Amino acid sequence: MKWNKEQLGAYAPNDIEMSWYDFWEKNGYFHQDPDPSKEPFSIVMPPPNVTGQLHMGHALDNTLQDILVRFKRMEGYNVAWIPGTDHAGIATQVKVEQQLAKEEGKSRYDIGREEFLKRVWAWKEQYGSRIEKQVRRLGSSCDWSRKRFTMDDTCARAVREVFVTLYEKGLIYQGQRITNWCPHCHTALSDIEVDHSDVQGHLWYIKYPVVGEDDYIMIATTRPETIMGDTAVAVNPADDRMKKYIGKKVVVPLVDREVEVIADDYVDIGFGTGAVKITPAHDPNDFEMGQRHNLESIMIMNLDGTMNEKAGAKYNGMTREDCRKAVVADLKELGLLDHIEELTHAVGHCSRCKTTVEPFVTKQWFVKMKPLTEAALKAVEDGHTKFIPDRFVKIYNHWLEDVHDWCISRQLWWGHQIPVWYCDDCGKSSVSREDITECQHCHSKNIHRDPDVLDTWFSSALWPFSTMGWPDKTPDLQQFFPTSVLVTGYDIIFFWVARMMFMTCEFMKDIPFKNVFIHGLVRDSQGRKMSKSLGNGIDPLGVCEQYGADALRFTLVTGNTPGNDMRFYMERVEANRNFANKIWNASKFVIMNLGDFDENFVPEDKDLTLADRWILTSFNETVTKVTEDLDKFELGDAADAVYNFIWNSYCDWYIELAKKRLYQAASERDKHTVQYVLVYVLTHTLEMLHPFMPFVTEHLWQHLPHEGESIIVAPWPKTQDKWNFPADAATMNTMMEAIKGIRNLRAESNVPMGKKAPVILAPATEDMAQTLKTYEDYFHTLAFADKVTLLAAGDAKPENAVVAVVPGIEVYLQLKDLIDVEKETARVQKEQEKLQKEIARLDKKLSNQGFLSKAPAAVVEKEKGKLADYQEKMAALTKRMEDLAKL
Template sequence: MKWNKEELGAYSPNDIEMSWYDFWEKNGYFHQDADKSKKPFSIVMPPPNVTGQLHMGHALDNTLQDILVRFKRMEGYNVAWIPGTDHAGIATQVKVEQQLAKEEGKTRYDIGREEFLKRVWAWKEKYGSRIEKQVRRLGSSCDWSRKRFTMDPVCARAVREVFCTLYEKGLIYQGQRITNWCPHCNTALSDIEVDHSDVQGSLWYVKYPVVGEDDYIMIATTRPETIMGDTAVAVNPEDDRMKKYVGKKVIVPLVNREVEVIADDYVDIGFGTGAVKITPAHDPNDFAMGERHHLESIMIMNLDGTMNDKAGAKYDGMTREECRKAVVADLQELGLLDHIEPLTHSVGHCSRCKTIVEPFSTKQWFVKMGPLTKAAIDAVAEGKTRFIPERFSKTYNHWMENVHDWCISRQLWWGHQIPAWYCDDCGEISVSREDITECQHCHSKHIHRDPDVLDTWFSSALWPFSTMGWPEKTEDIQQFFPTSVMVTGYDIIFFWVARMMFMTCEFMKEIPFHDVFIHGLVRDSQGRKMSKSLGNGIDPLGVCEQYGADALRFTLVTGNTPGNDMRFYMERVEANRNFANKIWNASKFVIMNLKDYDPGFKPSADDLTLADRWILTSFNDTVSQVTANLDKFELGDAADEVYDFIWNSYCDWYIELAKQRLYKSDDQRSKQTVQYVLVYVLTHTLEMLHPFMPFVTEHLWQHLPHEGESIIVAPWPQPRADLEFTADAAIMNVIMEAIKGIRNMRAESNVPMGKKAPVIMVPSDEGMAQTLRKYESYFHTLAFADKVTLLAPDAAKPENAVVTVVPGIEVYLQLKDLIDVEKETARVKKEQDKLQKEIDRLSKKLSNPGFLGKAPAAVVEKEKAKLADYTDKMASLTKRMEDLAKL
């Protein structure tokens, strides 16, 4: 039996939290070797950007993972939680480029690729560990000895192997496609790197003259600067207004190009005029239409977003904005601009530099998705991988079933450089797992490597197995793969979860994880998404400094239900810090009363009082419920169960009942029994709370009699059949209900705290009467009862008393000598008058047709809810006045 007998001071999370993390890490509690004799439980941490700063999303994600990991570790599983960081191609490159410009006034092109990459690696070494330290501050018990970086040698080898294998299978190819292009960063972007926001724009209505006729087709466009790249005009084949134009030629304004009017189902009859300009090189939908109708694709812009010579000599070199103004002016001068309408529409911006994204047709590398998705779709359909909540499997399936080929090349220098070499002599491409010096086809030495790098999501798609050393068949892969659960937000199901699924199914012939536990976003108290632009972000590290990581973690989990967004209230963090303080003070009380504690003492069943039997049975029930909820990923419900048991059952009830036996009892065995129960329940409850609040539980556990070196590796609590007293617990619950009834009557009647009152009870039968006689002391201790009188069911009921009814008992409280009836009547009357004014005001407001007609529905509902609440309160005050009248 171990026991740190140092006295507990005041609770101060900053004084204890990181010292315990250092203790766990230095003693190797986060690491377990692969052990085939144990059931595995493994998680790969969603890798934060190496440039990253911890935000509330990270805090939530890590907290949920850590709860599961600590729970399974205590259950005896062979646990591996693999942390890591993502090289974050564009984000990191932008950071270093900004630093280079600020400190030296240079661009990456000034110093060259090799030197620039040295600078990026140096930046990574200097700042890359920052987010790891921040993750530690939250208490995340991941195995840092297994940490990975998406560009470390192990992951780099996996990336090359996957690229080359897919290329050899014909599943990676080069092609000319429309991609999101950032003219400032000069690279293609993934969908997740594009932020869409509504902007105030216009619809320009432009006349396209019909060739050979005194007629024109009116088109509506939001981008007149791309007119010079038009190679068709399209209408819907079902549009009766436009059928006569199909097959005819029209003249593209400004460049006088003759193009055909085509029919395509994609055209929305109800948008604009029903006719649209088709610019295949500058719009993804137009590109698809161009492929269907074999249209020419004309790039009229340079990669930096300026116009090129194909836009026409007048516009060559202009920016997009300059060109738009010039084109509109020229159309007006030619009489081809009919009119302009204001329009609010969604426009994509680069998430890094906020430049408006340009859809460009460029030559890129693509993954052919069709052959890869079937196994990943089947894995979910067959239940091999399960989404929690299940509804998110529909989101996953919709994306998988409608996925386009994936653009994986990025025009960056930081990242996994594409392992493809071009021959300057024969023109062939060589793809290789190792760097090469000659063409694989003609053996020419005149080769050069593709300068592009792979999309960051390519390397992170391999995360479930690359982190374990694949393509080597490592011990970790044999024990911990597939992983047990992936914890992530719903916003990256398509970007990451889906990619991990199809890559893993392809290369491991196995699912990457059994469960996908989806959580929502952490929003501010008004329900808004946290963002820099709104200035409503909350720094989790600042919250940890002010209230402690335990309080933050408990707030994040108790405010969370799987798959749903949560609102973050600082008041709840403060309340959970108070909860930690409540546990601290309860532990302090127990420790102060263990001076003559005998660790070897074990009470018999006969030694246990009704209160002992009740708390032990309640503890058993709580363990069962918490375990079941954790197994179902209902982490918030599990936390609520622990909270309710500690605060209400243990602290507010059992400790109060234990005091009399600790302080006043001359019976040593009775004292030893209550000490045993206090310690047994508290130490195991701390173990049950540990996954949620790891720091305070470790500290208090160490100060109580316990077995083992650390709570982090203590066995998970189990219900004990020998400490299960269901019938006794039921009796105690009835007594508690009666005591609660008395407390409520005292509170409603404003009986001063500590002033004792006579209590009269009418049990329903003799069995209940015997129970009440036996445990009368509980009413004196917990209900401030002066005298307890029992009446037979047929006896005359007390007069001038307030009454409450609980199962099997009528409880009367005589108040005449406890309160100033006249003063209390006056107080209640004053409350009634004040409340009536509010009821009258709201009733008048809600009967006003003007208010009901103009006010938003939410406002009306809020006022109705207020009226209902005030009406309920008035009913309570009326009942109170009736009770006072009886006194």
């Protein structure tokens, strides 16, 4: 048995936390080789951006993963938690471009692609480890020897293999389709790279003259600057107002183009006038309608968002904003602008540069999604992959069932360059797993590679198997795939979770993970999403420095339920630091009283007191509950169970009862017994708490008698049948309720804390009477009892006493000599008078029909709640006056 016998000082988390992390990492506790004789447990960490700064979402995600990993490691599983970072195509390129512009006044085009990529790799080497250090500060026990990067050689090989295989199967194609386009970053964007926010705009009502008639169709649009690209006007075929126009021609204002009025169910009869302009090249819904009706697609903008020659000579070269003003003015002058309405509507912005996104028809690479979704849907439907909670299956299914082909090309330089080469002689393209120097068709050397790179999500979609060395059949892949659980937020179910599912089902013919554990967002104390614009973000590293990582982790998990958002309160962090300090002081007390501890002593049943049997039984019950909760991913409930056991059962009750036995033991054997129970329960409770608060538990565990080198690899606590006494625990719980009853009576009667009171107990059975007689001392210690009197069956009940009834015992407290009855009566009367005024005020308010008819229902209910609360308090004061009258 080992233990550090040095005495503990004051609890100072910053003095101990990172030293223990270094200890774990240097001793290799985070790494386990594949061991087929053990059941595997594996997690791939959702890779934070290499440009990233740790935020509360990361902190929550990593804390939940680490709790599961530490738990399973202690349970004896063969564990692999694989960390890594994402190359974050746009974000990283923007960072380096900004640095280049600031330091050298140059753009990437000035230095060329090869030199620019050298700069990006250098930036990654310099700053890429920052997020890893921050993850370490949280205590995340991931295996850094297995660290992956989405552009390292292993992942790059997997990306090439997947792209080429999908291309060979006809599932990757190149085509002209509409995508989100950032005019500033000059690239297509994925949906997740577009932030939609409500902006104050307008709805312009414009007249489109009907050809050959003295009539017009009124359309409503939020984008008059795109009129020059219109190739149709659409109405709903069920709209009786518009049926007469279907098939007729109208003139597009400003360009005098005649276009047809078409019928399409997509048109919303209730929006605007019921007629909409169709601009296939500049609106995704219009593009789809254009595909259905074989409409021409006219690009009237350049890639930088300015207007081109197809917009007309007058508007050519204008910005979108200036063109809008000019178009509106010209329509007004022509008498075609009917009126303008104000409108608040969602507008997409590039998540990196905040530029308004422009839907553009450009030539891009796409993945055909429909053939890939069936297996991914079936895997969840058949229960092979489970969502926790299962309500998120609907989001997953909805996206896969309504999925569109995925645009995977990006007009960037940083990323996985598309492995396609074009021949300048024969015009054919070559797709290859390896770089080539000649055309695969005509063998010409005059070839050039596609300059685009793949969407960042393409490489991260392969994360569950590319991180383990696929396409090679590595030992890691054979042992740890499929992974046990993915921990992630609900906001990227369709962006990332679904993509990993269909890619893995396609290439591994298996699921990527058995469970998807969904957590919510961390919001501020007012329930708002944390953001830079609101300035309400909280730096988790700052919290760690102030209160310790243990306190932050425990705050993030307690009260947290799967899938639900949580509010973050600094007061709770402080309270959890106090909890860590409580454990520290309890451990310090135990360690101080182990001077004559006998490492070989194990008590027998006869040595155990009622309190010993109760705490040992309670410990068993807590182990069972915590283990079951962790297995069900109810991490918040598990944390609450450990907290309540430590704070309430062990510290507030058992330690208090143990003190007298330590200081005034009836025998040496009794002292060794209480020492044994104190150490046994505390040591194993620290092990149970370890996944939640790893640092303080390791430090204290090392100072207590223990087996093994580190708590991180200690066996998970197990229930011991020999230490299970449910009947005795129930008896102890009854006595505790009696003691709490006395404490409540004292508090209600304002008895000073240090003033002892005579207590009279009336047990319901002979067995309880004998127990109370044996453990009368518990009432002296915990209920400030001066004298304890037991009433036998048939004895008269005391008069002039307040009473508390608990199952099995009636408790009487005589207060006459403990309080100033006259003074206490006056105080209660004063409270009654004050309360009566409030009750009368609320009665009057709630009897006022004017208030009831005008006030919001929530306000009325709040006032009714106040009244009920006051009435309850008044009843308690009335009872108190009755008790005082008896004295």
